[in-house]
Amino acid sequence: MGILVLICLVSLFAPVKNVEAETNPFLIDCGTNSSTNVDGRKWVGDLAPDSNLTLSSPGIAASTSTFNGDSTYGTLYKTARLFNEAANYTFKVDSGNCYLRLHFYPFSFENHDVNVSQFDVMANSLKLLSEFSVPVEISRKNSYMQSLGSNSSESSLMKEYFLGVDSGQLVVKFMPTGGSFAFVNAIEVIPVTSQLFVDTVSKVGGNGATSDLNLGARGIETMYRLNVGGSEIEPTQDQDLWRMWETDISYMFASVAGSSINNQSNVTYSSANDSSVAPLLVYETARAMINNEVLEKRFNMSWKFNVDPNFDYIVRLHFCELVFDKPNQRTFRIYINNRTAAENFDVFVRAGGMNKAYHKDYFDLVSPQIDTLWIQLGPETMYGAAGTDALLNGLEIFKLSRSGNLAYVSERFGSSGTEVSARTFRNRILWIGIAAGIASIFILAALFTIFFCLRKRRKNACPTKENPPGWRPLSLHGTVGKSTTNARGSKFSVGSLNLNGSLALVRVGKRFTIAEIRAATKNFDESLVIGVGGFGKVYKGEIEDGTLAAIKRAHPQSEQGLTEFETEIEMLSKLRHRHLVSMIGFCEENNEMILVYEYMANGTLRNHLFGSELPPLTWKQRLEICIGAARGLHYLHTGAERGIIHRDVKTTNILLDENFVAKVADFGLSKTGPALDHTHVSTAVKGSFGYLDPEYFRRQKLTEKSDVYSFGVVLFEAVCARPVINPSLPKDQINLAEWALRWQRQRSLDAITDRCLEGNYCSDSLKKFGEIAEKCLADEGKNRPTMGEVLWHLEYVLQLHEAWLRSNAGEESSSLVAENVEVGDTEVSQNPSVSQDEEHCIELRTEDDGEPLTRQISGLGGTVGFDEFSQLVNPQGR
Template identity: 40%
Template sequence: MEKKNKDVNMKSSYNFFSHFVLFIFFFFPSRSISVTDHNSFTPLVNYLIDCGSPVKTLLNDGRNFKSDRETTSLLSTTEDIVISVDSINITNIFPPSSLPLCQTARVFTEESIYTFYISKIGRIWIRLYFFPFSNPTYNLTNSIFSVHTDHFVLLHEFSPTNNNSVFFKEYLVNVLDARFSLKFKPKKDSLAFINAIEIVSAPDTLISDSATQVFPLGEFKGLMKSALQVSYRINVGGPTITPEVDTLSRTWETDGSYNIFPQGSMSVSVSNKSIKYSQENGVNLTPLIAPNSVYATCVQMKDTEVMQPKFNLSWMVNVEESYSYLIRLHFCDIVSTSLDQLYFNVYINGIEGVEALDLSSQTKALSTAFYMDFVIDSSNITNGSILIQVGPPNLQLSTTNAILNGIEVMKMSNSANSLDGFFSVDGEYIGPNVTSKVMKIIAIVGLALAVIAFLLLAIMYIRWLRRPLDWEESRSLSSWILPLHSRRKKSCNTNLNTSDSPKSKNGGGHFVHYSPRGQEKFFHFSELQRATNNFDDKRVIGEGGFGKVYLGILEDGTNVAIKRGSGGSGQGMNEFITELSMLSKMRHRHLVSLIGYCDENSEMVLIYDYMSNGPFRSHLYGSNFSPLSWQKRLEICIGAARGLHYLHTGASQSIIHRDVKTTNILLDENYVAKVSDFGLSKAIQDKSQVSTAVKGSFGYLDPEYFRSQQLTQKSDIYSFGVVLFEVLCARPVVCPTLPMEQANLADWVLQQYRIGNLHKMIDKNIVDTINHESYKIFSQIGVKCLADHGVDRPSMGDVLWHLEHALQLQIASSHVDIPLIDQSTNEYERNDDNLHGVTSDESANSSSILFSQMVNFQGR
């Protein structure tokens, strides 16, 4: 068929004859294999297009891509811009079969539409290939464009900036009309391009309408309404699977770059011919779900007969936080020798999706394929990742193991029917919370009320500025009626040397009535820029989940610590407000003091007293500081315990810190300990509990809190117990380079304590000076803090009393001849196994079990 370069009639209506031609021309399948054996699929819709190519392109997998130049009725545009390149050199191309499709491209300088005739409505694959090769006329790497279907946004202002990579996008969209359009819309003064397109029907059984909702656990319905984008397709434990051996021309990656605990995993494989497909429980599972090659390989727990199996197999993938995701996990028991041997739990982002999954009850046979679909809501995705884990259940089993054969992760379209941002196909911005006209009306009414309230507050503010000189005597009402961020008119600008500039005794800033208790200062961002030399990296003295901490010097020479929130920290405003509100209400010798804050220009900055000796951890290991004596370590622990005791009991509501660790215990110039970082803190009624998402730092996290998501004061007690042994042993709480049984400090401490060898773990810098009675009291209370159940742990008051007792014994030993620790005996521990909280092996091992559930837990 001969194609004219320009066809002015392309935008005319399609008639029946043109549809018929398209149907005949494109619907001959690239590969035709009988479907009676359920091993392959002949799609009724099968458009394979090599865009801009003058001839057909045959791939190694047998698929035949036709040229879009062979018909004038497929593409609706008055342009005919095609470009090509003689040869390309791409390494690590994905998918591997796409190389021949990358040598030509069709370019659009205006909105253009491909229109396809759909003979069978339902789910279709949309696969798009973009390779921005070099061209002297059209700079493809600078192109910015959007790609829409009739109802869904696939790409919004997409820009393929790397000319050494193929950008492969794969979607599943439910089509309900006989005609389907794919629109390419370049941004103004830019262009769009495409190298190849696949529009292929998918089997009806591939994706059902329902799945298991991860949290709250239940059934999710409505998958058919969502467009899906394939984010990951992983063959766990096996090689790359290319389209020529996949039943639906899919590509499966290896799992090497996603397995975050490879040292605990082992790959297993069997013959593809041994794989069977389940017909149980109303499921007619066929190789169309996944090919034999996926189910014939898996990863299982390594050395389960030798190692203590207290860990999870874990895979992590990066995702966008503002979307929900469909997660399909493939299982096939190719490791057991008989039925009813394999039971394991499945976790998604630390949330238990399945407890004690029994593949035998699902498949009724070994080597039989099975899969499960999960949906995780965007609200349960933090740190831009999804963590998939399988591990042993809390059951007494003769064999302990867990397996996984394959992973598929698919992004679900959002409320704007988009897979890329919140713009609809009409270009209208539809934010996450705008779902109906009713919501828009509510927003307009709310805005009007806000404007009225703002005017009233402005009037009050003006009247406050004009208050009489004796206003301070009658400010009780105004102190709570003023707006949250009220500020004086005059700023602290170094270029203004007038006496009117209100300066604080700490060198700048403006007072703001943040709470009924006194005044917190507001700092202009420009002041903080001057104080930190424009946030020079040389001024960085620390960094955490919220952002970097800088040493700042105020105008009067006062040193301060300035914590600036990072826009990409993933914690942001909630932590900023929490810490500001918490510290504005609390004053204690052993809590870090808040000087002020800044929230100008969307910045989130907190200003504290400068703690010249930095975090406690730096004086224990990993730095060049001189080692602290045992007495000094006890004094610091006591100071931190007093600060935490005040949080738990000294306010109208009990405050749980939720992130107790040695980096959050700061030391001033006199080595006085002050607890810091209240961004995760939670206020509850005294001795009560609250259900909340698990947050904290891996290694310090309370296992009971992790299991139940019920937060209590005892969660801080557990974390402080880990701190105590970090102080005693001077080693990281998690050290992956150590043997597995020693990697987690809390687990290793409990194990060594039970057998009487804990004294052998004492930091060599203090072991010759520590009094054995002081050590004994210290270790006993520390072990009680690590009890698996919160009810078995002491209060912070009890911990404080025992630490003070240990200090008194240590001080007394320096004046009289009291024995030090003898490392040749274990008499100091072997008789203490009846301590409350460690009365059985099961109790002592429980934290190990939770350590397995928290491998690579994403905390602060």
């Protein structure tokens, strides 16, 4: 009888055991076929036999020997799975809800550069990420945290989503975009059996009204999760769902507004259903207002968060009264984005007593014009001083999907910034149909005219070399005027804009035929490719009498980079300077867009600093290259009436000719400077990762000082000879600008200089060089020098070094107190009658226009004193 009962019990509980097996989490270590134990859990390789998943494409298994960071998941971040084409991870799961976490740690592998990796991610039919770049996202997060005053610098990234699954499987799809590749380091799929969210949520500013969010049909992304008033909570301390809880102090608008309190005894949940909402550790600490006797009712605790515009958000606040054991002793208001979410909020009453864990959700829509979410807790105005306290234990912010999309894509909004409604869309379709119908009436009548116009155009236009067709990008900008022919029969365009914006006869370039381009590049031989960008490829070619050229060909099947391509044509058509790369000509046949530039035999400055087998540059060479680049940028900023802002200054855009003369290149992102009555140009943030001006990034206000900041990064790159971003280094060294700046402020830049320079530079010149770079990287543009001032000081640094070289060579000191001293490509004159109290000026005569320009020399901290100025022409000067 006992055996029979035992058999019945086994049969009864067998199905339950199978259900538990199906609800086990998937912990996937991508890029390996082995298993590892991390945070007390077993992580299985994505190609391991027991992974219980299907991978549609093996992709590429990538690995690195080290992880430099303090993440719990460091072991997982040493491997990754790379995909050059779309690939799916398919997980068999029960219908219900789950957490999906994607882990990213960017490291370069073989010929895959993570800095250019870009991809989309889908989960079933929900778009999670669009044109996603992990390094850019990490940089944005670090920049944002630093703008809040935090010193943290993350090297890895985790994205968390809460999804509903009703098909029995979860398909996570990675899709490379822009000819790049996708990658992922680890994936978590955590089934959730408890109810973490409810559809009916209080609406911010709704005076108690609620909204039905229909969460079962929407995806949710975790934007922020904070343990307020307490320390960081690791996933191992939240073992139900393995969530990470950050500290809140970095997000506070004024940390002095709140103090931490804690009570680690007798905290329980106010409802049994809340046990999975947050671990009790969250409720055992809190932040309360510091001065609860204040009578100023506008005083409050505030937290500020960056969010994606035009999405719905759930703000979840966690409360637990740890001090008061009676009602009406702590009553306050809750504000979200400056609107009242709740008033007369008494935690003791809401939770049902002291030490009771309780949470409250609020729903709010962030408009297309806003990218910030404020959470504020302040006094209830109807109470006296005794009731002006406020308290918060934890905070979470969740973004809700719209139309199957969680990825922020600004292009989906109209010019007014609002999303196009279905009715508006139908109305537009209707009017388009009507307009098309009316237009069709005239088509037949116009065909006859068009026929004869085309015949006339073919006769007079393109069949011969004497009548080349108009090239759309050039004609769009009006940079091509008349044509003329030189003595050798080459076609040139004239009539472009001069530096002051007026019409002048300036050579724009030869109109090459496609046959000439094919001959120059050996029919676009891949072995001649010297560069690749979003627009297409750059080839080394040989034109005319053996002249070498760089030939940039836009990809015929892609419009990526078309705007930048046209901008570069416009800029190069009106800019001529020894330190700017020149355009030789262009080709327009067969719908091709091809530009021909002068060939720079020594490639990019970056290639000579690191990452190649080229011999290292001397300190003098580096200074001369920086000076040349500074001259080119100074010309951009001052040559035209409104100036030109390059917007993408970096070592790969500083090219070197056969004599190592530096020339600034790539004007695809350039912008005309602000008008006289404006201080900046308002524009979308564009630039290169690691060189981007943080003030421009925060405010979207572009000035010439943004180029100065980028050039400051170039200066540090030149002296340290390392990448501006290197995720493989310890986290305090990942960002070159931050790392070098810390050493420079300690006046110890020599400790991190390129070892190839050791013993071969003047310490005084390095000291001055570091001071210039430091000033360029000032947080606010107004505190940075102009490019002209940077140029003057770099010239002085070069003189110091050359005097040191002559001294070491045993040269006799010779007096150079002469009227004129030749400095590089400029002629400097000193007026010996200038007194010490007068302004010290020099006369600059450029080689380009021959016109004198008198400038006051400004020091890094103000006007240069007479003693320092005299060093420009001292007996040991250049």
